Amino acid sequence: MSTPLDTDAKLSTYAHPEKLVTTQWLAQHLGEPGLVVVECDEDVLLWDTGHVPGSVKVDWHTELNDEVTRDYVDGEGFARLMSAKGISREDTVVLYGDKNNWWAAYALWVFTLFGHPDVRLLDGGRAKWIAEGRQISTDAPQRPATDYPVVERQDAAIRAFKEDVLAHVAAGDGRLVDVRSPQEYSGERTHMPDYPEEGTVRGGHIPGADSVPWARAAAEDGTFKSREELEAIYSGEKGLSPDDDVIAYCRIGERSSHTWFVLSQLLGFGKVRNYDGSWTEWGNAVRVPIVKGTEKGSLR
Amino acid sequence: MAEIVQDFQALPERERLQLLLEFSQGLRPLPAEFEGHLEKMERVDECQSPVFINVEVDADRAVHLHVSAPAEAPTTRGFAGVLQEGLDGLPAQEVLELPADVCHRLGLERAVSPLRMRGMTGMLARVKRQVRVATAA
Numbered sequence: 150m151s152t153p154l155d156t157d158a159k160l161s162t163y164a165h166p167e168k169l170v171t172t173q174w175l176a177q178h179l180g181e182p183g184l185v186v187v188e189c190d191e192d193v194l195l196w197d198t199g200h201v202p203g204s205v206k207v208d209w210h211t212e213l214n215d216e217v218t219r220d221y222v223d224g225e226g227f228a229r230l231m232s233a234k235g236i237s238r239e240d241t242v243v244l245y246g247d248k249n250n251w252w253a254a255y256a257l258w259v260f261t262l263f264g265h266p267d268v269r270l271l272d273g274g275r276a277k278w279i280a281e282g283r284q285i286s287t288d289a290p291q292r293p294a295t296d297y298p299v300v301e302r303q304d305a306a307i308r309a310f311k312e313d314v315l316a317h318v319a320a321g322d323g324r325l326v327d328v329r330s331p332q333e334y335s336g337e338r339t340h341m342p343d344y345p346e347e348g349t350v351r352g353g354h355i356p357g358a359d360s361v362p363w364a365r366a367a368a369e370d371g372t373f374k375s376r377e378e379l380e381a382i383y384s385g386e387k388g389l390s391p392d393d394d395v396i397a398y399c400r401i402g403e404r405s406s407h408t409w410f411v412l413s414q415l416l417g418f419g420k421v422r423n424y425d426g427s428w429t430e431w432g433n434a435v436r437v438p439i440v441k442g443t444e445k446g447s448l449r
Numbered sequence: 450m451a452e453i454v455q456d457f458q459a460l461p462e463r464e465r466l467q468l469l470l471e472f473s474q475g476l477r478p479l480p481a482e483f484e485g486h487l488e489k490m491e492r493v494d495e496c497q498s499p500v501f502i503n504v505e506v507d508a509d510r511a512v513h514l515h516v517s518a519p520a521e522a523p524t525t526r527g528f529a530g531v532l533q534e535g536l537d538g539l540p541a542q543e544v545l546e547l548p549a550d551v552c553h554r555l556g557l558e559r560a561v562s563p564l565r566m567r568g569m570t571g572m573l574a575r576v577k578r579q580v581r582v583a584t585a586a
Contacts, residue, residue, distance in 0.1 A: 191497070192525075193524055193560065193561055194466060194523035194524045194527060195521065195522075197466075198470070198473075211559070
């Protein structure tokens with residue numbers, strides 16, 4: 150049994166309104182059977198300082214990633230994780246987190262790799278919930294272990310690897326969206342402003358990529374901008390069409406998960422892949438072309 | 450500082466994070482002269498959140514550390530708390546002689562990721578630089 154959908158007027162304008170819930174909806178439905186709230190943050194201690202009552206914590210770094218392969222956990226690993234968190238395959242999962250839901254969007258994307266049937270994002274994330282003075286708790290929920298099935302991860306539809314991006318660039322008819330800051334795009338920096346410089350050998354962007362910093366999709370309060378505003382940016386300004394084959398990337402794939410969500414779930418683009426290797430892989434890879442400066446460039 | 454390192458090392462990994470959380474909660478409020486005057490402090494660019502430090506070396510050449518770190522960044526606050534308690538009252542010379550990898554000896558890399566550990570190492574490097582400047586006169 151699935152938890153009722155949020156019929157909020159703003160959400161109903163998006164291509165997949167069933168992928169989002171408002172803070173008000175969550176406050177109303179909290180504690181209902183079949184609904185599991187999951188917090189996924191950049192800061193690993195944030196959940197411990199207080200969270201949406203009953204929510205469980207998923208650590209993207211130590212729990213969604215495989216420790217040695219620089220890959221996500223496999224079907225068995227995901228089933229183990231879900232069982233331990235008390236999440237069943239039939240549950241509605243609502244994800245939220247810090248930093249405008251970067252990691253929550255990333256977790257949602259990973260849940261999607263395993264085809265979890267009902268997974269939604271809390272519009273506005275942790276910051277909005279707290280700004281509205283809603284209840285938070287430091288109690289750790291006791292959720293009995295579940296029997297989550299082993300489901301094989303399906304990467305092809307929504308995940309791009311370096312080889313896919315190389316082919317995409319060489320073919321010249323696909324589109325690329327670089328969601329990092331303008332300084333990272335031009336190569337002036339290898340990490341976003343205010344963050345330490347990373348050990349990437351080269352700074353710049355993938356040939357042909359349009360620069361659309363992820364934050365342009367977010368409103369002041371961390372919620373997603375309206376469908377109209379989003380269309381003005383991605384379709385109006387950048388000329389992207391819902392039929393395009395689009396690959397989004399950033400530095401390690403978390404900010405581009407946010408943009409993947411915008412393009413595929415809110416605007417209804419049919420083929421959007423997240424290149425999670427992103428700049429940390431591309432900027433260090435041997436014999437891989439880059440473009441420096443503010444021009445898009447191309448291989449053709 | 451050595452005692453704090455031992456305390457962390459004595460715990461299993463999951464509990465090390467709990468200890469870091471306690472240090473985060475124990476970070477002292479800023480002295481009045483810095484409250485609302487972050488421009489008088491030094492920004493730690495290596496941290497993923499806006500963190501500012503100021504080091505005071507008193508008449509007995511003992512070190513005192515003041516840190517501003519946001520509540521929504523408890524990991525960073527925890528690092529700051531460890532350094533504040535670990536260094537407080539130590540002679541300047543001892544702070545300068547702390548090994549560069551002391552932050553890594555807390556055994557938190559796996560739990561909090563190497564990138565975040567660089568933030569703490571950056572904080573210590575800036576503390577040492579301020580101690581050096583303060584004691585050079």
